[in-house]
Amino acid sequence: MENVTIALTGNPNSGKTSVFNELTGANQYVGNWPGVTVEKKEGRLKKEKAVFIQDLPGIYSLSPYSPEEVVTREYLLNDSPDAILNVVDATNLERNLYLTTQLLELGVPVVIALNMIDLVKKQGDVLNTEKLAYGLGVPVVATSALKHRGIDQVINLTVEKAQKRETPVFPRYDDRLEAALVQIEEIIAGKVPDTQIRWFSIKLFERETSVQQLVSLTEQEDDTIEEIILITEKIFGDDSESIVVNERYDWLEKMIALAQIEHQESHRIVSDRIDKVVTNRWLALPIFAFVMWLVYYLSIQTIGTMGTDYLNDVVFGDYVPNMAQAFLSSLHVAEWLQSLILNGIIAGVGAVLGFVPQLAVLFLCLAFLEDCGYMSRIAFVMDRFFRKFGLSGKSFIPMLVATGCGVPGVMASRTIENEKDRRMTVMVTTFMPCSAKLPIIALISGAFFPKNSWVAPSAYFVGIGAIVISGIMLKKTKLFSGDPAPFIMELPSYHLPNLKGILIQTWDRTKSFVKKAGSIIFVCSILIWFTSSYNFQLQSVSENHSILASFGNLFAFLFAPLGWGNWRATVATITGLVAKENVVNTFGILYGGMKEVSENGNEIWPLLQKSFTPLSGYSFLLFNLLCAPCFAAIGAIHRELVMWKWTLIAVGYQCGLAYVVSFVAYQLGHWLVENGIFGVGQVSACLCIAFIIYALVRKPKRVKSLSIQNLSTTSE
Template sequence: MADDMTMALVGNPNSGKTTLFNALTGAKQAIGNWPGVTVERKAGRLRKDKTVVLQDLPGTYSLSPYSSEEIVTRNFLIDEAPTRVLNVVDATNLERNLYLTLQVMETGRPLILALNMMDVLAKEHRREINLKKLSYVLGVPVVGISAIKGDHVEELVDQMLDHDPQCGCYPYPEYDPRVESALSMIQDQLTAIPQAKRRWYAIKLFERDEQVQKAINLSTQQRSEIEQTIATAEGLFADTSDSIIVNARYDYIARIIAMSVVDKEDFSESMSDKVDRIVTNRWLALPIFAVVMWAVYYLSIQTVGTIGSDWLNDTVFGTWLPHVATGALHALNVAPWLESLIVDGIIGGVGAILGFLPQIMMLFLCLGILEDCGYMARIAFVMDRIFHRFNLSGKSFIPMLIATGCGVPGIMATRTIESEKDRRMSIMLTTFMPCSAKLTVIALVSGTFFPHQSWVAPSAYFIGIMAVIGSGVFLKKTQLFAGPPSPFVMELPAYHLPKASNILRSVWSRSRAFVYKAGTLIFASCVLLWFLANFNFRMQMVAQNQSMLRSICGAIAPVFAPLGLGDWRATAAIFSGLIAKENCVGTFHIAFGSGSMAQFEAQLRAAYAPMAGYAFLVFNLLCAPCFASIGTMRKEFGEARWTWYAIGYQTAVAYMVATIVNQAGALIAGTASVWGLSLAIAALGLIGFGLFIKRAQAQKPLAAQAM
């Protein structure tokens, strides 16, 4: 529409920006309590007025172009000139959030402030914000709201729809007089820049913003004058120019706070602070996290989720649906091959995967509660502390948390990492975490080989974390990834009761994606696998031991013998997992023939030792991810070479760890072979070399220099 009004929605991570966007537009974006949930900008139309387009920009702490989300947000504000900017501010972290507000005001875009989480602030009883004074000091409309409860959102909408052309306009924030003098002198040199944009460009040039310096066409004389002005200011303040601007902004924020905020109990602890003293404690944080994740997987895999899965597997897909389908197909006199395709291939293959849906939904429910209440943000903080001990960036753990739902958005979330080396390494390591697709393998192995062992399912989560840490230690010693980790700054949101609508929306969207995948990609995969498992190369329908799948995978199977998986059925399951990890379960079900879940599990136990089953879990957890994730890797890396590096490294790690697991089990059971143990010892030696010996060698030159 030609008369559309465009509004940009900006705010810090965890400020409630996405929640407000959903409330204003009716959209159903993902909501999370860590940076990087909104990696790209998204648009929606205002419910009350469809001519208003709301652009939800990535959450960011500033407009300095150091990360992808800052670049996206800044470019939109400067280049696309939205009609107004709606700045969502966390009322419980006013000082920190106003830093972004001032940077938006420096662009000159008409601004409305939505002071969110006013309900949380009221419960804390620590400070009061005078909204009228805050509005007067800043010169912009300020509306106090609670996006999660919907308080005063209608009032905010009315303010957004105010057609007064002066609504949201304001005088530029004025900083230290010496800074203002320098900015004025720089503006005098920007004669080719429109008057409305000169102040913003002057500030960026004062900060020595490289992108702006390259974008502006200035003469040598103009650049010299500007540099002289900056150098003079740095001499006056005895500081670098970018630090001068940062300090000027915070001085201005301090004046705003002094005029509009009353602090009642400066030295009292909020309930969130008291809880954080325990859950983020240096010694208690990890044990608490381990217990929490054990409880999540225990509820999902061992108890509540299992009730629904057992019913689907044993009753619906195990007996009732195959019986009904067989009776109907016999009545229609269909060909035997078509009956086998429908009953064994589609119902048996896809049904074996859909049977785990209740367990997956339970996992999503538990994780959704932890995300919405604010606990998962604490885990990112705790893991940052651990990661830094191993020279890793805490920002890398954010994509890994997101990847527990799906590896694709997890890989995309690495865009928030500034360092290119850290970003590439995070892309390589993110898919080590167990996603929802891998949960089907975890549930199958746990329920089949370790039905009464509650440690098996959560161990997959911690194996993923250990693989990330161990890989980070090794990769940081190589020239490709050497260097200090990028800094990690994030605010911890206040704890609050999870909102049922947010959690249910999250469970529904993730579960729907799982079912959609089962009905499309996995459906096609099961048909193909059934065909390969029931026909030979002459296109004759044969027994599975004479099929194309048996011939192809049987030739490759010896490669996986050290893992205890040296038969064609396990090999077929491993390779089908590259299409989608859920296919591992469907492939096993097709390869072992149709039947109830109990019969299927009995066949698996007869074919493989328990530790071989666990080795299968470990290998599929750590090896190259599905094709969708590999494609996303290729897109994010920007070149095929790095994608092959990642696939090769992940597969090598998976093979070594799975070999060690299986051979350790075989040694305990007394069934180990000399060849298998030798391979496991070699794998253990390579891992030890990468983690320890190579470090000592790298430190020798430093020691020699010190002598």
């Protein structure tokens, strides 16, 4: 069988990802499209390796208004897939089939997977796929990716159509519009591919600038086409783009009426009943807080902790070091090399890998929430919440992405059209605790608050609180003033998550974390071990007289007001700029070798408790949560903000806010919780609070210019 390439397209939340996972299984490759930050997924069909599946970004139309739409359109136009498998949400036919009308005009064979057909029955609808296929002029197969129904049938049909290369029948509209399109086709004949002439004629009729630049037309031909458009607009009494949109929806209305046999208007689906509770104006945020508390409780306090305790205490605390030491000793390896491997690499990398079970449980919980449809509701709820503080709900999408990694979170801000909103989103997105910060959260929670389930989830809400405070304060400055951009999104129906898809997503994220520990953390472990074992004369010395200690003592005074002005904590914070996992990695090396002080071998909790109080430990956590992210995320911030001036403003603001929050928490906590005296530090903390309150309540700076903002939809 010759190689066949199939493009998988569909609206966000149509079940396209579930279909892709079902078709390809583990034969997937994930990356980014060249030149853009949109995720690229491709894979081979499980049962036929010669069939390549290209999972295109979820979009609502082929209009180039977002990076996802640009990527999808350019691929379909330029890369010429052999066929298109269009995944359609059967519960929302009109909205999903609007994209289908545009796909049919591209001249590529199309097969429709009418997904979520099981939910249609629950809603009281009955759809006749044969009549719908007759009306659309392309094959239609009822599928349910979650229940593994119809997937084999639809992919086999798509491969068959791809091999035959049959051009689909495109929709026919009002005769007056068709007459105009025929005239445009006659003008551009020979200038565009014959199979795509219908698509180009419609885009030229809509006056789309990017398409006009692709077609080499003379000035006379441009004038003729413009005259055709003006005459048609006068006949319809509307602008050209609206004419096309209205005609498409009129045509779709006929198709749906043809296929829809029965509909019970009074039927209230389960999703609507659930949404009345989880998106309720008063209950939404408390429910969200409870859900996130439960997620962190499961991953940090209970299920994930069991695996982490085993890895820390048994695997990396006893078995691996002892086995490695016995093996190295049997080979008579030099002491310095044994120290590097045992106290550097194993202690450092092991300290980070020990938190993999907690990360895996967190990723599993988040994947479950995303797949069942709850995270879409959170974006809707947070739009209502954020808008009060100067941010759009669009800003919450990058923040959700940033809970996995700050780099794609920052990149996701590209979908925000308003430049001021986008810049502010880039500045505050990394306040959300990413997966690299989770080991820090777990370390501080386990060492100082083992019986308090609020500490770990508090890190999540500290991030949201920092974003809200930043939104209020920054929106009142000239740099960021203005109304937030409108936010429109479609809420998918709730459904049982696809276990296979969830496990694949969890595995990919966990594997990425382990891969990072095996590369960046490995190299940093060697560097930290070397600088903590030798002085500037390259003599082997104790840690307190090492290169690392000298460097840490140089800056430790800066963090003394925060309650942790010792060189180890200072160095851990600085190495965290390379990768946040390095914070735990550094502690693992600096404390891991002090076995004579520790009661649990390489367990560093008792040693941390000697260096920190619970309050200073929480202060350390706050600073590392909010300060500048890792170098990779800072690089992403620079790419999005372009200018170094804005990058420095962003990093400076992040570090400044982190310092103030940590300073206020420790100084007031030292007075209220640790019964310290009310002195200069406490007065300074009160002044900081007063300044923040002033920044929150002062009147905003008004700008004279008024910006017009476009409505758009979010993407998958």
